[in-house]
Amino acid sequence: MLKEHLPSFAEQIERQASSISSTLVLPEPSSNNFSFRLSRFPMHGKETIIDIYSSGSRYFITVTRFLFSIRDILKHSLDYNAVNNLKLPIEISISECPCNDPILSEINKSSIFDLASSLSPNIDSDHFFIFYTDSRNCISSGISDPYGKNDEQWIRILNRSYGTALIPPRRSLETFSI
Helix, strand or coil, X not given: CCCCCCCCHHHHXXXXXXXXCCCCCCCCCCCCCXXXXXXXXXXXXXXXEEEEEEECCEEEEEEEEECCCHXXXXXXXXXXXXXXXXXXXXXXXXXEECXXXXXXXXXXXXXXXXXXXXXXXXXXXXXXXXXXXXXXCEEEEEEECCCCCCCHHHHHHHHHHHHHCCCCCCCEEEXXXX
16 A cells, blocks of 8 residues: 655645746756746745746846745645635746846855755744756755754855845735635
């Protein structure tokens, strides 16, 4: 008998958020372009998904901000079907990303493929996820409470992401069902 993997609370948040965030732009295979997605689900603060991708020598960024907490909705809902029918306001901002932005240095110079995964089953933890592809390989990784774990690589990427997320002008508000 096969046992089905039940997603952790952190994985549930990420799945819900990814299902209604901006579209992930994937590069053509072997194109030397990349796509990077950082999903941030802190205990306090805005839940945000940051997508950065390259197209030739240009870089673009899309920021999806969740204006209500997906964590709180999932935490306080006993009926998963009710969660799927909620309307959740999000804001999507898009812009070109300067080629000298510090997060691009982290993406291009650090070894993203060596990122450690260390998710906690604790509901009351900060949860972060990264998806990255360089058009040949890809990685998906998640961590809970990286600052408490002193995970330098995660911390460097996260710290740089906060400034980068401010690049696109805040633009549109949409309400989507989750």
